[in-house]
Amino acid sequence: MPLNHQIHLDNRPVGEALASNFKLVVSETPALQDGEVLVRHHFLSLDPYMRGRMNDAKNYAQPQPLGQTMIGGTAGEVVASSHDKFAVGDTVVGMGGWQQYSVVDANQVGALRKVDTTHVPLSAYLGAVGMPGVTAWYGLVKIIEPQAGQTMVVSAATGAVGSAFAALSKARGCRTVGIAGGPDKCRYAVEELGFDACIDYKTHADAASLSKALREACPQGIDGYFENVGGMVLDAVLSRMNAFGRIAVCGMIAGYNGAPVPMAYPSLILTNRLKVQGFIVSEHMEVWPAALKELGALVAGGQLRARESIAQGIEAAPEAFLGLLKGKNFGKQLVRLID
Numbered sequence: 001m002p003l004n005h006q007i008h009l010d011n012r013p014v015g016e017a018l019a020s021n022f023k024l025v026v027s028e029t030p031a032l033q034d035g036e037v038l039v040r041h042h043f044l045s046l047d048p049y050m051r052g053r054m055n056d057a058k059n060y061a062q063p064q065p066l067g068q069t070m071i072g073g074t075a076g077e078v079v080a081s082s083h084d085k086f087a088v089g090d091t092v093v094g095m096g097g098w099q100q101y102s103v104v105d106a107n108q109v110g111a112l113r114k115v116d117t118t119h120v121p122l123s124a125y126l127g128a129v130g131m132p133g134v135t136a137w138y139g140l141v142k143i144i145e146p147q148a149g150q151t152m153v154v155s156a157a158t159g160a161v162g163s164a165f166a167a168l169s170k171a172r173g174c175r176t177v178g179i180a181g182g183p184d185k186c187r188y189a190v191e192e193l194g195f196d197a198c199i200d201y202k203t204h205a206d207a208a209s210l211s212k213a214l215r216e217a218c219p220q221g222i223d224g225y226f227e228n229v230g231g232m233v234l235d236a237v238l239s240r241m242n243a244f245g246r247i248a249v250c251g252m253i254a255g256y257n258g259a260p261v262p263m264a265y266p267s268l269i270l271t272n273r274l275k276v277q278g279f280i281v282s283e284h285m286e287v288w289p290a291a292l293k294e295l296g297a298l299v300a301g302g303q304l305r306a307r308e309s310i311a312q313g314i315e316a317a318p319e320a321f322l323g324l325l326k327g328k329n330f331g332k333q334l335v336r337l338i339d
């Protein structure tokens, strides 16, 4: 059995997460038991939710235990199998973690899913046709409930979730406006992702200035907002929401290191009769098949061309993850684990 390089959570962050919170460990892959499958990971997905798991705090999910391989989605191939439904060479996705190989009990429902790479590249199953894509789908379709002609806004617009949101929103005939950090991301949002406009929040010193830019980009006001960051961006969007608008609260990445992200004018929720709803995508498994079908078709048909930021080798995972929390990624952040 092959040697396996893994990244463990060694200690918990105090404030900002650091590379020293992680530790590289080399271990031997155990021999397969009946029903088990050995997967060689080609790609590891790095996602903002992992930051929350690093804390030992009350959350919707259990904290990542210390001294164990970091949790994470993976895509790869079966290289040995003691399960009759999985054969060597099958391409699969699962939650293999920050490591090169995983031994999976394939009898566990949902532990390993075979995927077809004929029209959709393997890595896309961790992004646009995976958890981030379904996240965009759930927030848009089930919470925002868009109608053709309405205006939708999403923050972290060029990321894994934001880019899928653009394709889904445009497919429903909505004016779709992004908010992202930097001119390159904004140009890409309009030229490649199909956004009607994109605002670079980094050029605005405060919510009032960003709100002015939103008024120009959204002349009919905002009917649906998909919230990924919080703070100043949320304040600015709230000031432009139409009556009976809907806000899907997906993420608040501006506060993931523990800094408070207060809302300046929560009374706007009342005066504009807004619906504001948080959600966790893994609690809505019933929508995954329909969402993945639409997302797969958008990727295969070229309407969703999501960009990827790919770090090379398991050793690169901690730095790539810390970069994601600072907006250094441009598109879905992955780590390639094969040469």
Ligand SMILES: NC(=O)c1ccc[n+]([C@@H]2O[C@H](COP(=O)([O-])OP(=O)(O)OC[C@H]3O[C@@H](n4cnc5c(N)ncnc54)[C@H](OP(=O)(O)O)[C@@H]3O)[C@@H](O)[C@H]2O)c1
Pocket: 047, 048, 049, 131, 132, 135, 156, 157, 158, 159, 160, 161, 162, 179, 180, 181, 182, 185, 228, 229, 249, 250, 251, 252, 253, 254, 255, 279, 280, 281, 282, 324, 325, 326, 327, 328, 329, 330, 331, 332, 333
């Ligand atoms: N609720 C759920 O079930 C669920 C599931 C998946 C993801 N999420 C959430 O969805 C959001 C997007 O996730 P993703 O995987 O698509 O990540 P991503 O957008 O690919 O990457 C994160 C992006 O967040 C932005 N960002 C980072 N720090 C920021 C800050 N301090 N202020 C403002 N923006 C900041 C950066 O973009 P810019 O350079 O453009 O600022 C960065 O590229 C995250 O909040 C995540 O937690 C929630």
